[in-house]
Amino acid sequence: MARIQIIAIAISILFLLYIVRLIIKGKLREEYSIVWIICTIILIVFSFWRNGLEVMSKLLGVYEAPNLIFTGAIFAILIYLLHLSVIVSKLHSQNKQLAQEIALLKEKLKKE
Amino acid sequence: MIKIAAIVPAYNEEKAIAAVVNDINTISQSQNFSITVVVVNDCSTDSTSEIISKLNCIALNLPINLGIGGAVQTGFKYAFENGFDYAMQIDGDGQHPASEIPKLTTAIIENELDVVIGSRFISKEGFQSSIVRRFGINYFKWLNRLFVGVTINDSTSGFRLINKKALEIVSNYYPDEYPEPEAIILYSLNKLNIGEVAVNMKERQGGVSSINTFSSIYYMFKVTLAIIYTFIRIKFKK
Structure with a gap:
């Protein structure tokens, strides 16, 4: 090894x-x-x-084995970043809803 | 008696807010409808929150800064939950004179409209805003015509009155940033009748515009995208 x-x-x-x-x-x-x-x-x-990398490259028709790593890794990173953007967007809208509810509830409490 | 909620979004508006609220309350007394002022304090860092707590208005204090769209939507939610017949948005910086409110209410009732927009450009009176901004407004006018076939002269105007039907829509979904042009698309795709009346606007009395020269390109781009997405979203739902 x-x-x-x-x-x-x-x-x-x-x-x-x-x-x-x-x-x-x-x-x-x-x-x-x-x-x-x-x-x-x-x-x-x-x-x-x-030899895994060589085998996989030949299987997929990639001439230079390291290129497979770059292509695969960059693609995976991009997909994961997109996934994180989706999560952030969801949190953003939930956060907004919570803030609005709090403002409305504070007003209701004051009245009572 | 018709109940109207006047929603005033305020972010660091300590200089102008008191005058705005008092003006609306004064107008309210001389009309055949009751106006409740709802000030939405968008987590201001100045004394806005203390000032509005002493005024004759409903004060909604947001715990975090949501931006103009989120703040106005809080007011819409309040109006919708509390059974108001109409809601209107009036900017906290004194740009929208309270004396023009009756023009909007008359128009919405007489023409049986769902949404009335107070426009600066029908009659060329009062404050007309900058060249860059007017170019943007013309662009949105064209965009609105393209997507929904309605001609709105002043689609960036925040001075508008909406009825219960529209109120329900915007309580559920309202854009965060630069919501005005997008809201028009939202209204018209939901088959609401939109009208426009000429109003005079003043130059802001305090505070800074939410749109400066730097962000105006971003503004146009963002709103264009938002309009396209809203269009697709609603068309596909049906």
Whole structure:
């Protein structure tokens, strides 16, 4: 096993443990952790399986194996960012509704 | 007697707000309808909240700053929940003179309209706003004609009176930023009758416009997108 392989495996596993710890402590909600766990598992798989990247590149018809990483990673990041924008938009509108309700309730309380 | 809620969104308007509220209350006494002033304090950092608590009005204090659309919508929700017949928006900076209110109420009742917009551009009197802003207004006029086939001369005017039907729509959905042009699309796609009357407006007495030169490009772009989305959203629902 090459040195870089061991380093990659170690870091991936540490990352996975960190995510688990965040979930246990309640700092990361399960639904948002799924994508992180999947990413880490992919990292671990390819750390063990050295020829994996070459095999996948040939399968998909990519000539330069590293290009597959860039394409795949950038695409995944973009999708996840979009997902986060959707969540922020949802929080934004919920936040607005709450603020409005509070203002209306404060007024009602004053009357009574 | 017809009950009207006059919604005054106020963000750091300590200089002008008292005069605005008192003007509306004065007008209210001389008419055959009752106007309740609803001031929505959009989390002002100055003394607006203390000032409005002493005035003869309903004071809604938002715990966080929501921007003009969110603040006005709070007022719409209040009016809708409390059974008002009409609601109107009057800016807190004194741009919309209370003396022009009867023009809107007369128009909405006599012409059986759902929405009446007080327009600066029908008769060329009073404060006419800057060239850039007027270019934007002409652009929105064209956009409105394109999408819903109604001609509104002053679609950025916040000085408008709406009835219960329109009130229900805007209590459910009202845009956050620069809501005025988008609201027109919303009204007309919901098959409401929109009318316009000429009013005189004054130059603002205090505060800063929500639209400066820098953000005017963003404003046009955002509103264009919003209008297209609103159009698609409502068309597809049907």
